[in-house]
Amino acid sequence: MVSLDFTDMVENAPCGYVSLSPAGRMEYVNRTLTGWSGHTADQMIGKRFSDFLTMAGRIYYETHIAPLLRMQGSFDEFAIDVIKADGQRLQMIANATERRDTDGKPLSIRLALIRATDRRRYEQELLRAREAARTGERSAEVNLQREHETSELREQFIAVLGHDLRNPLASISAGVRILDRTVQTEKERQVIAMMQTTVMRMAGLIDDVLDLARGRLGGGIRLNLDFGKPLEPVLMGVVDELRLASPGRIIEAEFKIERPVNCDGQRLGQMLSNLVGNALTHGSSSKPVIVHAETREREFELWVSNAGQPIPQAAMDKLFEPFFRGNAHASRQGLGLGLYIASQIAKAHGGELTVSSTSEETKFTFTMPLSPEARTSGK
Structure with missing residues (x-):
């Protein structure tokens, strides 16, 4: 009987092999995939699988593959592009299965990935040749x-x-x-x-x-302005919901909204939810998240702060870009659009969302003029 080395068979298989946690984080990646991608195992393990996909691939995986995989247990032969260490695309075909315990609780997700570069290139060359034959240069x-x-x-x-x-x-x-x-x-x-x-x-x-x-598309975030509706109950409702969703975490809130604020309360609630969720994800779990809002003579200010590691400068430059996730925790899943949408809500109100980060505090601050005339005139 031939003795088989199963470790070598997995590590050097003719396909990439990945094992994910139920939350989508990489727990194992074989030597074949690290060789193809140029990433080391240490660079990939602990990160979300979607972090290594193209923008379109992230949308497709998060909104289509992951939900269907959770509901039906497997998904076969879907095309996906992995970003290599040098920034190039690695075109692949993947199969995925979800392993569950006897009670149906998900234990892990397994992915097998096959390189499809030659196949895609052949398809693209056929399309280009047909297009050139029809229309010329x-x-x-x-x-x-x-x-x-x-x-x-x-x-x-x-x-x-x-x-x-x-x-x-x-x-x-x-x-x-x-x-x-x-x-x-x-x-x-x-x-x-x-x-x-x-x-x-x-x-x-x-x-x-x-x-x-x-x-x-240039339409911007849609607003439903309501000058008469109190803003404080909306903001407090968001804080209360996040307190319930994050037991064990302290969220301190102080509101001094003494003047009417002409705004879309639902949108500002959405902004606050994104900012507090971000603080809970990246801030120190032993220190409180602080929420403060107040009206001044000419402007409204809302800020959220947390203690923890400062944001690196390289990340600061990309925080408000769509699909930028940083080192997101498994407990906060999404496409990396929260801060981008928050900044768009600020812009739609004629205001600004800024961030500062030191070793003592990371703070996101939204300010907007109270006067509608000041918003349109840029004062």
Whole structure:
């Protein structure tokens, strides 16, 4: 009988092999994939798998692959591009399975990845040859115009996709609520709870994608201004929700809103939720997150601060860019759009969102003029 070295078979398999935690963080990567990608195992383990994908790949994986994998347990032959250490794309075909315990609780996700560079190149060359045969050589100006149109069409597609996903997701949510009334076993209750969590997460991702598309298409964040509605109860409601969602963490809030604020309260609540969630994720767990809002003579100010490690300067330059996640914890999943959307909400109100970070404190500050005339005139 031939003696088999299973460790060598896995490490040097003719395909990349990855094991993820249920939250999507890489727990194991074989030598084949590290060799293909140029990343070391230490650079990849502990990071989210989606951190190594292209922008389009992150959207596809987070909004399509991950939810379906959670619901059906496997997903076969999906195309995805991994970003190599040198910044180049590594085109791959992947298969994924989710391993669960006897109660249906997810234990790990396993991915097998095969290089598809030659296959993709062949397909692209066929498309280019057909295009050249039809239209001939185009000028640089025409190509530039087409690239612009393609980019705009891509953004429109994202917006339409977000809208079209709402109706089936609402139906799923309604169905889950009906099923929740008839559960009889603990296992059924766990499955319903998992589906409810997945629906809520997908709804949040859809909202973020829609806000991204609006911002990129030039429409900006939509506001519903209400000068008469008190703002403090809205902000306090956000703080109370996050306190319930983060037991063991201290969130201190102080509000001195003594004048009416002409704003979209729901949007400012969304901004505050993003900022406090960011502070809970990256701040010191032993120190409180502090929320402060007040009206001054001519402006409204809202800030959130936390203790912990300072933000590196390289990250500071990218904080408000879409899809930038930094070293996000597994407890906060998403596409990396929170701070980008917060900055767009600030801009839509004629205000500004800034950040400062030292070894003692990291602080995000939003300021906006109270006078609508000052917002439009830029004063």
